[in-house]
Amino acid sequence: MTIFDLADLPQKSRDTSLGITSICSAHPVVLRAALTEAAGREGPLLIEATCNQVNQEGGYTGMTPAAFRDFVLDLAAKAAFDTSRMILGGDHLGPNPWKHLPAEEAMGRAEAMVAAFVEAGFTKIHLDTSMGCAGEPVAVPDEITAGRAARLAKVAEATAERQGSRLHYIVGTEVPPPGGATHSLSSLKPTSPEAALETVEVHRKAFAAAGLEAAFERAIGLVVQPGVEFGGEEVHAYDPAAARALSSALGQLPGFVFEAHSTDYQPVSALSALVDDGFAILKVGPGLTFAMREALYGLDAISAILDKVPADETLRATMERVMVDDPRYWKGHYHCEEAELLRQRHYSYSDRIRYYWPRPEVQHAVDALLARLGNRPIPETLISQHLAWLYPDVAARRFPARPAELIEQSVCRVIRSYSQATLG
Incomplete structure (x- = not known):
């Protein structure tokens, strides 16, 4: 990536309220549209694949990370798109596809998946190890989550060193349900600032314990719930006032931006307000x-x-x-x-x-x-x-x-x- 380095995103976001859109889709029509739109403007094109969608076993698309990369690059070549402007990301990388298995087996497969993503040239890595595996609670405690994330980061860093690539990490897992909510949105609340700060701190300590201090310096994003979600027939639009305390917490997180999932169907005024408030990475998939x-x-x-x-x-x-x-x-x-x-x-x-x-x-x-x-x-x-x-x-x-x-x-x-x- 030559025009836009993800490492610059936190400062750019603070200085000029700039952000980046994450295109979360494997459909060729959507990806061609993303290439068409990006060709008409400056700046990067970020395309991401989730752990369930794409993994070393094929995911529900049948594609490995390398196959997905080749698929995207083939579309880019046909569109004569400059791939130096493209960033590939892996989303929710962790044991989720194998959470029905014992934790050690699920984590072993997650390690193989992370290595496959990095080997394929994905450089934006969202580590999500919050889900319990067989015999565990639905969500594991923060310390276990962070320890498992550091374990995956260790594999990612070793793979990146062999590849000669530079990774940027996203941590945190407090997001709307994949594909939208199945319940009423009336009780939706943003992440508390205390929870956001604690998530970063517990990951910082876990990375340090694993000897990955340098890797954590390249952690640039924290996934939080800004108060946006959609259900079957309703959309909960962003309310800056409700998220003011959470947004203010970024002042205590130098080098970080917030990543907002499930921003689909938000009006452009709400999307702009999200970016203004530090939610600089906006993910969209079903809306496309x-x-x-x-x-x-x-x-x-x-x-x-x-x-x-x-x-x-x-x-x-x-x-x-x-x-x-x-x-x-x-x-x-x-x-x-x-x-x-x-x-x-x-x-x-x-x-x-x-x-x-x-x-x-x-x-x-x-x-x-x-x-x-x-x-x-x-x-x-x-x-x-x-x-x-x-x-x-x-x-x-x-x-x-x-x-x-x-x-x-x-x-x-x-x-x-x-x-x-x-x-x-």
Whole structure:
């Protein structure tokens, strides 16, 4: 990375309220949109993969860290994107994929995973060892969490030394549930400043005990709960007043910024306020595939009109069949009456539908939709009706009214709101 070093982020954040967006997705449409958006501005492009999504055993994407890196670099090459501007990050690296196993076995696999991420060129490393393994509490005490994080850092540092790379660490684990909340958001509270300070201190001591003082000097971020979250049909927007005490704690943490997870669906004013208050790393994932799904469903409705597609042959009908046949990715997340489940499956902010896009039958349905539409311009009146959020730009001729561009620009629109907040 030559244009933007993560080591500079804490000072840049304090001096100019600059931040960075973390793109947390493995979908090629989302990643191409991220490359398109980043190509039109200065600054870095940070792309991250989680431990469940990508690991040495393949994760749910089927990709190892090296395979994910190659996948991203191939997309970048096709987009003629300067990869010196790209940062790859590993998120929630720890025993979580194997927490059903005894702790020693789970940690052994976590060590192998961390080594694989660093060997593949990932340099932003979020260590998350807070979860209990077989026979342990759901969340282990801070001292055990920090000790296990230091153990993983030792492996990361040894691997980085062989690779000749320089790592930057993120610590802390107090985040909204992956994929959004499944409960009411009315009681949501930001992390207390005392808890934030204690998390950093206990990790500092654990790293020192492991002889990793120099590595901890490259810890730049602390994951906290700033008071943002989303559920199936509601979003808890950032409230600067409620987070004032937490934000003030950064004054006692020189060299650190806060990392905010699950910032999806926040208005740009809230994203800007987060960055102003020291939450300089903003992570977004489901909100991007949500925007992609909106565009695909809009085009699906347009194709039904233009091409007289039978209802049971639409993309939406295919998605419904696939999700009902295999409910594992949504059933435990949507707690509502049966009549409401159809709406949640397709339109929930939690966007559990994103797990189904790689399915062969779904890919075939998407390909069939795009083949029907071809490369013909979509009538503006139908864009106004079914893709209204894109209509002003289409009417102003900012991009062609063709299917591929419409899908990409739907995602770019979300990413631009983050760039506006983080880059000013």
